[in-house]
Amino acid sequence: MSEQTLTRPVSTGLPALSRGRGIRLGLKRIAYEIRVYFRVGDQVFFTFLFPIVMLSIFATAFSTSGNVGTNPDGSGGISQGAYFLPGMIAAGILLSGVQNLATDIAMEKSDGTLKRLGGSPLPVMSYFLGKMGQVFVTSFAQLVLLLLVASVVFGIELPTEPEKWLTLAWLYLLGIVTSAVLGIALSSVPRTGKSATAVVIPIVLVLQFISGVYLMFTMLPEWLQNIASLFPLKWLAQGMRSVFLPESFAALEQNGTWDLGWVAVNLLVWCVVGLVLCRLTFRWIRKDS
Amino acid sequence: MNQHATSTPIVEVENLGKRYGSLAAVDDVSFDICRGETFALLGPNGAGKSTTIEILEGYRDRTSGTVRVLGVDPQKADLAWKARLGIVLQSSAEAAHVTVREQVEQFAAYYDRPRNVDEVIAAVGLTEKAKTRIGKLSGGQRRRVDVALGVIGRPQLLFLDEPTTGFDPEARRQFWQLIRSLKADGTTILLTTHYLDEAAQLADRVAVIAAGRLVEIGPVDTIGGADARTPVVRWRDESGLHEKRTSEPAAFAARLHAATDGEPRDLEILRPTLEDIYLGLVGASRVPSTALIPGETAHV
Numbered sequence A: 001m002s003e004q005t006l007t008r009p010v011s012t013g014l015p016a017l018s019r020g021r022g023i024r025l026g027l028k029r030i031a032y033e034i035r036v037y038f039r040v041g042d043q044v045f046f047t048f049l050f051p052i053v054m055l056s057i058f059a060t061a062f063s064t065s066g067n068v069g070t071n072p073d074g075s076g077g078i079s080q081g082a083y084f085l086p087g088m089i090a091a092g093i094l095l096s097g098v099q100n101l102a103t104d105i106a107m108e109k110s111d112g113t114l115k116r117l118g119g120s121p122l123p124v125m126s127y128f129l130g131k132m133g134q135v136f137v138t139s140f141a142q143l144v145l146l147l148l149v150a151s152v153v154f155g156i157e158l159p160t161e162p163e164k165w166l167t168l169a170w171l172y173l174l175g176i177v178t179s180a181v182l183g184i185a186l187s188s189v190p191r192t193g194k195s196a197t198a199v200v201i202p203i204v205l206v207l208q209f210i211s212g213v214y215l216m217f218t219m220l221p222e223w224l225q226n227i228a229s230l231f232p233l234k235w236l237a238q239g240m241r242s243v244f245l246p247e248s249f250a251a252l253e254q255n256g257t258w259d260l261g262w263v264a265v266n267l268l269v270w271c272v273v274g275l276v277l278c279r280l281t282f283r284w285i286r287k288d289s
Numbered sequence B: 001m002n003q004h005a006t007s008t009p010i011v012e013v014e015n016l017g018k019r020y021g022s023l024a025a026v027d028d029v030s031f032d033i034c035r036g037e038t039f040a041l042l043g044p045n046g047a048g049k050s051t052t053i054e055i056l057e058g059y060r061d062r063t064s065g066t067v068r069v070l071g072v073d074p075q076k077a078d079l080a081w082k083a084r085l086g087i088v089l090q091s092s093a094e095a096a097h098v099t100v101r102e103q104v105e106q107f108a109a110y111y112d113r114p115r116n117v118d119e120v121i122a123a124v125g126l127t128e129k130a131k132t133r134i135g136k137l138s139g140g141q142r143r144r145v146d147v148a149l150g151v152i153g154r155p156q157l158l159f160l161d162e163p164t165t166g167f168d169p170e171a172r173r174q175f176w177q178l179i180r181s182l183k184a185d186g187t188t189i190l191l192t193t194h195y196l197d198e199a200a201q202l203a204d205r206v207a208v209i210a211a212g213r214l215v216e217i218g219p220v221d222t223i224g225g226a227d228a229r230t231p232v233v234r235w236r237d238e239s240g241l242h243e244k245r246t247s248e249p250a251a252f253a254a255r256l257h258a259a260t261d262g263e264p265r266d267l268e269i270l271r272p273t274l275e276d277i278y279l280g281l282v283g284a285s286r287v288p289s290t291a292l293i294p295g296e297t298a299h300v
Helices: A002-007 A009-013 A021-039 A041-061 A080-110 A113-118 A124-153 A162-186 A196-210 A222-228 A232-244 A247-252 A260-281 B049-057 B100-108 B117-123 B139-151 B169-184 B196-202 B249-260 B274-284
Strands: B009-020 B023-034 B038-042 B064-069 B085-088 B157-161 B188-193 B205-210 B213-219 B232-237 B240-245 B265-271
Touching: A021 A041, A021 A124, A021 B100, A041 A080, A041 A124, A080 A113, A080 A124, A080 A162, A080 A196, A080 A232, A124 A162, A162 A196, A162 A232, A162 A260, A196 A222, A196 A232, A222 A232, A232 A260, B009 B049, B009 B188, B023 B049, B023 B064, B023 B188, B038 B049, B038 B196, B049 B064, B049 B157, B049 B188, B085 B139, B100 B117, B100 B139, B117 B139, B139 B157, B139 B169, B169 B188, B169 B196, B188 B196, B196 B274, B205 B274, B213 B274, B232 B249, B249 B265
Parallel strands: B023 B213, B038 B188, B038 B205, B085 B157, B157 B188
Antiparallel strands: B009 B023, B009 B064, B205 B213, B232 B240, B232 B265
């Protein structure tokens, strides 16, 4: 059959596509994706502003509960808002990647968007560049906004040492990439667009509760801590605490240290698992469904 | 056949079969579509039209037979192949939050030699809605966005799967005009529809599919064969209603007039419409033939 194809005159009528269009179209998709992201109200609230709203609630509601990690005489320590800030940053990264992409792509799969793109000459790579770019831009804006609100509105002291910011940078980058690929992988689980939020939100919510975002991790029973330690959010939140909390708080962690090495290992493993799952599960459409 | 049609096949389908378990959705279908031709697949819902078109578009894998579209097997096709196609699917995709212009402009970028964005928007009659978000458009207007996205890449071959469902008569006529202009540009078109007037207006050739099988193929004015087009003279006398199929209805009516010595009662000369012929073809594959449906016949 292949020789036959070669001899057919019409088969020569397919000119090669221009070079570098995968990247060029990826950039084009990023602009498009970001524009759409900020036009969807519930997306902006439940993904983009949610950690900022939660931080505001925590910082306000617990403003009279006294500081965390005080000296025996009640002096020192840090405010409740300052204590929960790292968790909110970690949660924001999880929401921007996992929740945002898993629901977004599942919806696009069920409403025919992916089928239409699959019939166009858009490379799959460009589509994912668009999604990754959208996640980067929105989560970075979220991080900046969160730090601004924490600092300006709630007077939370931000670290001054450059090495702390360097730690924040690699944690953020590794965290957001892992979170985004896990979001893409998870998007193939919901069978319909309508069920996407019902599948994704409980997973994300439970993770936030057991990973030290809304509850102090050390208050959880050990078996629950062990379960949470399988998942990346616990490690990301722990890494973020190493950036924003005083050194003395390391003693409160599960192993009495920040364990940044294990943070990196866990996130990397999940990143690889996510990439493999994406590769195996992503299709423009379910053929023959 | 129109002046651009040549004998070069753009689409070649031989003994195509698609099974879902024990159900044969498409069964031994063969046809070719030539360059520049507009070809319509007609058939009732569930006949296998969309399955066939989606196999040609590369969305579904066939169970048997061979298919070549632009000389390539759709199951092994790449992006360069997709760049030569325009696809209008049966159902619209949402994209509710972008404007018509943003969406058309976005898709234009995916092709190396796209048509002009504003010209395409004008051609589908959405110039006034260009800055409106797609979610705010009516169903028929969204369908026109689908068509705009299908033609923006200057396709060699355009697939239209029930393109005018939900259009009002005015919009349908405008759409036909658009298709004629694409045809004049040399675009090869494969159309599925269950509107026979649409097929009659647009198609050089039609194929009728019923229950997964091709029951007829040919130029619109020949399907069903000459016999199916023989006019019928109908009149009434004391013994009731009579019908006579004859290729010379005027002569027959004149003889009738002479014989009855006056105006025959309820005299009609009926010429089977495409719809009558089509229903005859589709009906023959399922239920006993009802070639002439009262009330649906053209009065001459």
